[in-house]
Amino acid sequence: MGDFFQRYVFAHFGYKIVSLALAIGLWWALAHDPIAEVEVTVPIEFHNIPASLEISSVNIPDSQVRVRGPERLIHELRTQDVHVEVDLTGVKAGERTFDLTARQVRHPRDLEVQQIVPSQLRLDFDTTLVREIDVRPRVMGSFAPGYRIERVLAQPSRVSISGPKQRVEAVDAATTDPVDASGSMAPSTFVTNAFVSDPLVQIVHPTPVRVTVIMERVQAEPAVQGK
Numbered sequence: 001m002g003d004f005f006q007r008y009v010f011a012h013f014g015y016k017i018v019s020l021a022l023a024i025g026l027w028w029a030l031a032h033d034p035i036a037e038v039e040v041t042v043p044i045e046f047h048n049i050p051a052s053l054e055i056s057s058v059n060i061p062d063s064q065v066r067v068r069g070p071e072r073l074i075h076e077l078r079t080q081d082v083h084v085e086v087d088l089t090g091v092k093a094g095e096r097t098f099d100l101t102a103r104q105v106r107h108p109r110d111l112e113v114q115q116i117v118p119s120q121l122r123l124d125f126d127t128t129l130v131r132e133i134d135v136r137p138r139v140m141g142s143f144a145p146g147y148r149i150e151r152v153l154a155q156p157s158r159v160s161i162s163g164p165k166q167r168v169e170a171v172d173a174a175t176t177d178p179v180d181a182s183g184s185m186a187p188s189t190f191v192t193n194a195f196v197s198d199p200l201v202q203i204v205h206p207t208p209v210r211v212t213v214i215m216e217r218v219q220a221e222p223a224v225q226g227k
């Protein structure tokens with residue numbers, strides 16, 4: 001029996017005492033750590049959206065999540081430690097309301113979700129549409145006396161856009177940033193970019209647009225002879 005205690009109980013006795021003291025200290029710290037709350041604002045993450053579907057809602061709010069837990073953990077909490085996730089598996093075109101509960105929140109262990117604002121999220125969905133539209137150049141400036149614009153050419157003259165079907169169908173043309181052709185007399189080419197004003201519609205392969213402004217000389221009106 002003495003050998004048993006000597007081999008298994010008293011062996012490395014000092015290390016065992018230190019380990020026990022640390023365990024008791026950790027338990028004491030956790031048991032007596034004051035409880036605190038904090039609110040974090042995080043974007044809502046969408047998972048498993050069908051490939052042929054688009055979210056057509058323009059304004060998607062951030063989520064305000066209030067969590068409670070030991071003060072030590074609250075002080076160490078970072079915004080990126082909290083995630084609000086919405087699963088879009090099986091969603092179809094149209095309107096859909098999602099409840100935001102503690103089950104949608106990913107957060108560190110030992111913290112509890114107390115409140116989520118908003119508690120519901122309403123989204124519009126539409127099928128994805130890709131189509132080609134014209135590029136419409138914008139030219140500005142004070143032209144040389146006796147000259148006016150004859151033609152304006154854009155290269156490429158058409159671009160493909162993609163987005164929710166109804167919003168893509170409503171787009172008439174892509175517009176270039178304005179180019180200043182002040183003082184131009186000979187054909188002048190400017191490199192600029194095209195854009196679509198709808199934030200949910202994107203140009204599929206955005207590339208610089210070359211805008212060529214061709215001027216023509218205006219024939220002066222012959223003077224009218226007095227009678």
